[in-house]
Amino acid sequence: MRFPADRTGGRGRLRAVLAALTVAAATVLGPGSGAVAAPVTVTNGTQFTDTTGAVVHAHGGGVLKVDNYYYWFGENRNPDNTFRAVSVYRSADLRTWEFRNNVLTQSxxxxxQRANIERPKVIYNAGTGRFVMWMHKENGSDYNEARAAVASSATVDGAYTYHGSFRPLGQHMSRDITLYNDNGTAYMISAANENRDLHIYRLTSDYLDVAGLVGNFWAGATREAPAMFKRGSTYFLLTSAATGWSPNQARYATASSISGPWSGWTDVGNGTTFNSQPAFVLPIQGTSTTSYLYLGDRWAGAWGGPVNDSQYVWLPITFPTATSMSLTWYPSVTVDTATGTVTGSSPTSYRVTARHSGRVLDVMDGSTANNAEVKQWSWNGGGNQRWEFQDAGGGWYRLVNANSGKCLDVANASTADGANIIQYTCGSGANQQWQWAATGGWFQLRARHSGKCLDVVNAGTGDGADVQQLTCGSGTNQQWSRTQS
Known part of the structure; x- marks a missing residue:
């Protein structure tokens, strides 16, 4: 795919103590201790935070389980999207993430020192006792290098020694990348030939170099973002199309052997893969079953933001047959690493009713498009009239439309009276964050960026009356209720 807050003083120390207690309560610290993590719920389409409250930067990443912990490696970028670090976090339950280290940095x-490092993946080499990282490397200004890079460490979350970058076999371009360890034989899969091809390479026994090209099974298919996993006797390779930051249709291929023959491509998920791109597929093996968790990135570049504003989409993969897979959208996912179960859940949705008219917030014509108008309308039970109040932290909420999955948004982040209200792809902007503020038995919806209130224009009472933001007052056209629907 192309292109933390200070904690000082007494309150910072208190938060640090509470964070440590949270980690201790969630799991018995220390590998090999037999820790059992409780089930947790992960909210999709959000930025995750670690045990200190800082944003987790593991974009384009991969996960490696060592003893009782899952270690999540990923991209941590500078504001100009160049490389800052490969950061690693660990968790026993896949929600409570403890920052461990920046294992690879500019230094x-x-x-x-001036580079792009993308899609870091780490595997363990039992023969050498080292953890080996592969990644896509560019020069920080363009995408002409198309090189693979390698680093390794004696400990999973220690400093990694950088071994350099190169084109595989001295000739092939290498962009989006993943690794797969098949019972000790390791493979690297990367996009080649200006992303038109997708190569599978076998690595040398120390995992530090390419031993040979296994095959170019999809020449001309233009696929990137590969993620390989095996279920039963079937290998799956999940990919995206190459459309820059914009999300697209994920597709997968299958084989009974990594050396092929491989199938053609089959669509999975919806046309935008729920506004995400594949990063990794994580098998979660527990006492009851082994589940497979899709880890995707919702890139901030799609709405003009920097990489470090990107969000995560995690979904359970289901398997209609031994050689097919399915992805369904769920706003949240419950993960039980002890039993190995992963289940999706739908949130509570509400109709939001204006006090003065008795009409509800409605995305016009059931549109799923960005910039679709939000107005008031008589309640009819449609998904375009149902809203999830998604916790954005600090007492703020994003109102996510059940029909479109898009957020209630003040157009262009305007702070002016009369600014229009629309739906738009959910991001991290304060113009999509609202306070549900009590006022005499009813509530105002106050926009975080402007401090202004959601208002029915001119206190109109009819269907189709427009909705705007306006300086907060006492009018009943700024007062709302919510009813579970």
Missing amino acids: SAAEL
Whole structure:
């Protein structure tokens, strides 16, 4: 795919103590301790935070389980989207993430001082006792290098020694990348030939170099963002199309052997993969079953933001047959790493009713498009009239439309009276965050960025009356209720 807050003083120390207690309560610290993590719920389409409250930067990443912990490696970028670090976090339950280290940084090697490092993946080499990271490396200004890079460490979350970058076999371009360890034989899969091809390579026994090209099974298919996993006797390779930051239709291929023959491509999920791109598929093996969790990135570049504003989409993968897979959208996912179960759940949705008219917030014509108008309308039970109040932290909410999955948004982040209210792809902007503020038995919806209230224009009482933001007052056209629907 192309292109933390200070904690000082007494309150910072208190938060740190509480965070440590949270981690201790969630799991018995220390590998090999037999820790059992409780089930947790992960909210999709959000930025995750670690045990200190800082945003988790593991974009384009991969996960490796070591003893009782899952270690999540990923991209941590500078504001200009260049490489800052490969950061690693660990968790026993896949929600309570503890920052461990920036294992690779700009100071790790001269060529990393101005670079792009993307899609880091780590596997363990039992023969050498080292953890080996592969990644896509560019020069920080364009995408002409198309090189693979390698680093390794004696400990999973220690400093990684950078071994350099190269084109596989001295000739092939290498962009989006993943690794797969097949019972000790390791493979690297990367997009080649300006992303037109997708190569599978076998690695050397130390995992630090390419031993040979297994095959170019999909020449001309233009696929990227590969994620490989095996279920039963079937290998799956999940990919996206190459459309820059914009999300697209994910597709997968299958085989009974990594060396092929491989199938053609089959669509999975919806046309935008629920506004995400594949990063990794994580098998979660527990006492009851083994589940497979899709880890996707919702890239902020799609709405003009920097990479570090990107969000995460995690979904359970289901398997209609031994050689097919399915993805269904769920706003949240419950993960039980002890039993190995992963289940999706739908949130509570509400109709939001204006006090003065008795009409509800409605996305006009059931549109799923960005910039679709939000007005008031008589209640009819449609998904375009149902809203999830999604916790954005700090007492703020994003109102997510059940029909479109898009957010209630003040157009262009305007702070002016009369600014229009629309739906738009959910992001991290304060113009999509609302306070549900009590006022005499009813509630006002106050926009975080402007402090202004959701208002029915001119206190209109009819169907189709427009909705805007306006300086908060005492009018009943700014007072709302919510009813579970």
